[in-house]
Amino acid sequence: MTTRERHRDRVEINPRTPIEPEADRPREGFREAGDAFLDAADDAIEQALSRDARTFLLQNRQMGGQ
Amino acid sequence: MVMGGETEYAISARDTQGTIVDQLTLLARFLDHAKRTLGQTSTADRGRFLPNGGLLYLDSGLHMEWATPECTSPFDVVRFLKAGDRIIQDLASSMTCRWPDMSEIFCSRSNVDYLSKTLWAAHESYMHEIAPGALPAELVPFLASRVILGAGGWDYRSPALRFTLSPRAHFITQVTDRDSQHSRPLFHTKDEPLSRTGSHRLHVACSETLCSDVANVLRFGTTALVLALVERGVRPGREVGLISPIAALHRFALDPECRARAVIATRQRLTALEIQRHYLSSVERNLGESDLPDWAERICVLWKATLDDLERGSSRVDATLDWAIKRRLFSRRLGSRGIEWTTLRTWDTALTRLEHVWNAANRDQPFELRLVLENDPTLTPEIRRLTPFVESQGVSWSQLPEFITARDELFELDARYGGLDSRGLFNALDASGTLRHQVPGLDVTNAVTSPPPDTRARIRGDVVQRLSRAGTKYAADWIKICDLDHRRELDLANPFETQEEWREMPAPVLTR
Numbered sequence: 198m199t200t201r202e203r204h205r206d207r208v209e210i211n212p213r214t215p216i217e218p219e220a221d222r223p224r225e226g227f228r229e230a231g232d233a234f235l236d237a238a239d240d241a242i243e244q245a246l247s248r249d250a251r252t253f254l255l256q257n258r259q260m261g262g263q
Numbered sequence: 264m265v266m267g268g269e270t271e272y273a274i275s276a277r278d279t280q281g282t283i284v285d286q287l288t289l290l291a292r293f294l295d296h297a298k299r300t301l302g303q304t305s306t307a308d309r310g311r312f313l314p315n316g317g318l319l320y321l322d323s324g325l326h327m328e329w330a331t332p333e334c335t336s337p338f339d340v341v342r343f344l345k346a347g348d349r350i351i352q353d354l355a356s357s358m359t360c361r362w363p364d365m366s367e368i369f370c371s372r373s374n375v376d377y378l379s380k381t382l383w384a385a386h387e388s389y390m391h392e393i394a395p396g397a398l399p400a401e402l403v404p405f406l407a408s409r410v411i412l413g414a415g416g417w418d419y420r421s422p423a424l425r426f427t428l429s430p431r432a433h434f435i436t437q438v439t440d441r442d443s444q445h446s447r448p449l450f451h452t453k454d455e456p457l458s459r460t461g462s463h464r465l466h467v468a469c470s471e472t473l474c475s476d477v478a479n480v481l482r483f484g485t486t487a488l489v490l491a492l493v494e495r496g497v498r499p500g501r502e503v504g505l506i507s508p509i510a511a512l513h514r515f516a517l518d519p520e521c522r523a524r525a526v527i528a529t530r531q532r533l534t535a536l537e538i539q540r541h542y543l544s545s546v547e548r549n550l551g552e553s554d555l556p557d558w559a560e561r562i563c564v565l566w567k568a569t570l571d572d573l574e575r576g577s578s579r580v581d582a583t584l585d586w587a588i589k590r591r592l593f594s595r596r597l598g599s600r601g602i603e604w605t606t607l608r609t610w611d612t613a614l615t616r617l618e619h620v621w622n623a624a625n626r627d628q629p630f631e632l633r634l635v636l637e638n639d640p641t642l643t644p645e646i647r648r649l650t651p652f653v654e655s656q657g658v659s660w661s662q663l664p665e666f667i668t669a670r671d672e673l674f675e676l677d678a679r680y681g682g683l684d685s686r687g688l689f690n691a692l693d694a695s696g697t698l699r700h701q702v703p704g705l706d707v708t709n710a711v712t713s714p715p716p717d718t719r720a721r722i723r724g725d726v727v728q729r730l731s732r733a734g735t736k737y738a739a740d741w742i743k744i745c746d747l748d749h750r751r752e753l754d755l756a757n758p759f760e761t762q763e764e765w766r767e768m769p770a771p772v773l774t775r
Contacts (some may be wrong), residue, residue: 201768210349217301230582231696233695233697234581234591234692234697234698235595236584237691237692237695237697238591238595238688238692238697239595240691240695241371241686241688241691241692241695242595242676242688243590243685244691245520245676245679245682245686245687245688245691246675246676246679247675248483249682250668250671250672250674250675251671252677253675253678254376254378254671254674254678255283255378255483256275256277256283257273257275257369257371257376257678258275258286258376258378258379259273259275259376259381259383260286260324260326260327260381261324
């Protein structure tokens with residue numbers, strides 16, 4: 198492979214591509230479903246999170262798998 | 264076509280004082296509890312086959328693992344994977360009654376421990392009749408681009424936060440390898456067939472556990488169809504052979520908009536979606552042929568719809584595919600902390616640079632974010648050099664502690680996403696009715712107790728249940744069951760075996 202080909206083989210993401218999720222942007226026809234999702238997400242996150250993430254992560258350490 | 268899947272679970276527990284229960288103690292208790300609760304009379308120490316024909320065991324990486332029975336459709340594989348989730352969670356829930364000193368047991372389908380930077384996989388097995396040497400050329404572009412169905416999460420190599428469609432993808436370092444325990448290939452070539460019919464077994468190792476039914480059904484269905492195509496003599500991989508497959512896999516994984524391109528042998532540059540569409544077209548051209556499975560058209564419809572949605576943008580799949588659901592959750596949580604998604608890239612760039620500087624000066628001690636907070640002298644000049652860049656992005660070093668706190672929280676969210684109980688984020692969202700991931704007709708309740716009807720798993724499931732009820736000691740593996748009390752054995756080397764024919768046992772040599 199030539200140097201030029203290697204260069205072309207690099208990651209190419211259009212700089213104008215939005216890199217943040219589109220979730221919070223209103224979409225016609227999806228707004229209502231999106232709001233319901235976000236409400237449910239807020240509730241689920243509140244229920245799930247431990248309030249002490251570092252301790253949770255330390256408690257949940259796992260051995261390497263295959 | 265016979266196929267099956269494996270799930271390795273993350274399990275942890277706290278005692279009533281809030282102290283971590285040692286992992287080995289927890290796993291020993293879990294195994295013991297499984298033996299007593301499930302009532303099997305197998306003589307194996309590390310696991311046992313259940314009446315539904317699947318295998319529950321402790322794997323060599325010390326994770327509780329569920330392997331589905333042999334199935335003939337992707338819909339069945341997903342049904343039995345979900346049955347495994349239910350079996351594991353039921354066992355975990357009832358453990359606290361037996362060991363009241365354990366106050367909380369957490370089981371998750373997550374595949375990453377971000378603190379230890381360790382990962383575990385969700386393997387797939389497919390029976391096929393293709394010469395193993397022909398597989399890489401046909402399969403590698405497909406598997407590298409299949410990352411668009413990944414579980415999502417964080418690239419464990421980043422000292423900051425770098426979103427990826429598949430954490431597992433960055434763990435993969437080679438295309439194939441014979442070793443299944445130490446190397447990290449897309450698929451293994453050890454070809455342990457688990458049958459004596461002359462067929463081979465493809466063991467795919469590049470995926471992680473998925474919660475979404477759509478993603479899961481597509482993962483197994485599309486892979487099985489590509490194999491079926493190659494069995495017919497079609498060669499779809501050659502037209503899209505990647506020059507650098509592993510680099511392409513990593514690149515595709517880091518682009519949620521699915522626009523990243525990789526060079527193929529013809530020097531064209533294709534996206535993951537274009538490669539997937541190439542395989543889809545190849546399968547579609549062969550629909551209706553008698554040697555393609557009867558579910559092929561249903562998978563193609565779902566495959567095409569998902570690729571079309573991804574083409575239109577990730578927002579079209581953010582209630583369907585795991586990585587997109589997770590990304591939306593992560594974004595929401597960052598937003599609630601006042602952190603912009605774009606800030607992640609700034610911290611990733613700056614902290615990766617500092618990690619390089621640290622590693623160049625300190626080969627023995629790993630880089631940690633506290634070194635930046637403490638303004639370690641090794642890093643001070645580079646921190647100073649990076650300051651204009653960081654500030655130009657609207658960020659300041661004084662915000663780093665807040666970012667680190669958010670980072671831990673997002674790692675926790677990732678682990679909580681796959682939680683098996685009702686507080687698991689995926690389960691909670693599913694219960695709220697706001698996801699669109701369901702595939703109709705997946706009867707999980709039946710799969711918990713009953714084997715698939717059309718493979719040797721039916722015989723295995725019936726026999727282990729009958730022997731256990733009779734109190735008969737037995738040992739079993741995927742291709743044989745040995746009745747130790749009556750010194751007879753049942754040969755299940757044919758995956759489609761329908762007859763239960765016992766013969767005298769020469770010597771007990773099996774372990775499960």
